[in-house]
Amino acid sequence: MGTGRAVSLRKPLVIGLSGGIGAGKSHVAAIMKEAGCHIFDADAQVQILLDEPDTRDAVRALFGAQSLDANQCVDRRFLAQHVFESASDRERLERLLHPKVIAAMQAAITETSCDTRAMVIDAPLLLETGLDHLCDAVIFIDAPLEQRAARVTTERGWTQSDLSLREAAQLELDAKRERSHYVLVNAGSPEALRQQTQALLDQLVPPSTP
Numbered sequence: 001m002g003t004g005r006a007v008s009l010r011k012p013l014v015i016g017l018s019g020g021i022g023a024g025k026s027h028v029a030a031i032m033k034e035a036g037c038h039i040f041d042a043d044a045q046v047q048i049l050l051d052e053p054d055t056r057d058a059v060r061a062l063f064g065a066q067s068l069d070a071n072q073c074v075d076r077r078f079l080a081q082h083v084f085e086s087a088s089d090r091e092r093l094e095r096l097l098h099p100k101v102i103a104a105m106q107a108a109i110t111e112t113s114c115d116t117r118a119m120v121i122d123a124p125l126l127l128e129t130g131l132d133h134l135c136d137a138v139i140f141i142d143a144p145l146e147q148r149a150a151r152v153t154t155e156r157g158w159t160q161s162d163l164s165l166r167e168a169a170q171l172e173l174d175a176k177r178e179r180s181h182y183v184l185v186n187a188g189s190p191e192a193l194r195q196q197t198q199a200l201l202d203q204l205v206p207p208s209t210p
Contacts, residue, residue, distance in 0.1 A: 011114040012038070013205050016121045016132050018176045019141035021166055022148035022155075024186040024193060028141055029122040031197045038116045040108045042123035045101050050074040055096070062092055084165045098129055109134065118205050127179055128171050137204055140180035143187055 015032070017025040029039045049055045051073070059067050059074050063082060069075040083090040105121060112119045123131055132138050152158040170176075177183065184196045 012112055012116045013118045013137070014109060014121065014135045015118050015204065016123070016126045016135035016138040017141060018126050018132075018138055018180050020143065020145075020148055020173050020176075021124070021163060021170070022151040023141040023143040024151075025122050025124075025141050027186070027190070027193060028139070028184060028197050029120055031194050032118065032120050032201055035198060035201055036117035037120045037201070038108070038112050038118075039120045039122060040105050042101055042105070042121070042125075045104050046097055047076075049097060049100055050076065050079075055100075058096055059093075062096065063089070084169060087169070090169060094125075098125075102129070102131065105131065105134070117207075118201070125170065127176055132179065137182065138180040139182045139184060139200065140177045142177070142183055142185050147187060 015037070017028055019025050026041075029041070033039050050059070056068070056072075056074050059079065063079070067075055067078055067082070079093070083093050101123075105123070109119055121131065121135060123129075126132055126135075126138070149160055149163055152163050153160075156162075182200055184193065184200065186193045
């Protein structure tokens with residue numbers, strides 16, 4: 001869809017991934033990594049932050065001792081269930097984590113070598129947090145609800161209710177699609193997704209020639 005924004009003179013190109021939960025953003029990121037891109041995984045960054053003592057103490061202050069497990073580490077299962085059932089608690093956690101994630105992301109963009117083909121941001125709340133303004137292009141990964149539900153059931157052990165609860169906390173899919181510059185459809189085979197992804201990446205960042 002569209003031609004996207006004019007390519008920035010900043011190197012490397014910054015590509016953001018958007019889409020519904022379970023649509024396949026991480027699979028697209030993995031394909032782009034194989035093609036020479038650097039990936040910033042916001043979920044992985046959050047997991048790193050939750051292991052830091054300062055963040056752990058802040059989580060306990062926000063949600064009480066029950067937010068830590070027997071080893072005094074953040075109980076991620078408790079935290080996920082708690083914040084998705086309470087909008088106010090979710091906002092408090094986001095105020096704690098988002099500035100740190102954004103700072104790490106900006107540092108990654110700055111530090112990525114100019115020889116890298118592209119910098120790819122895989123962040124579930126890319127549009128909700130305004131991180132798309134750091135991107136030269138945003139790609140929406142589209143997939144039918146039935147397939148997305150099957151993926152999160154198989155890969156994450158979620159129920160349909162878990163998926164619905166988490167999606168309710170995000171921007172509507174139509175709005176995400178509208179705010180993106182390109183669409184990849186992940187409704188077929190892994191190879192079909194790979195071919196689409198490679199073709200779009202080649203369009204955005206033509207492979208260098210010897």
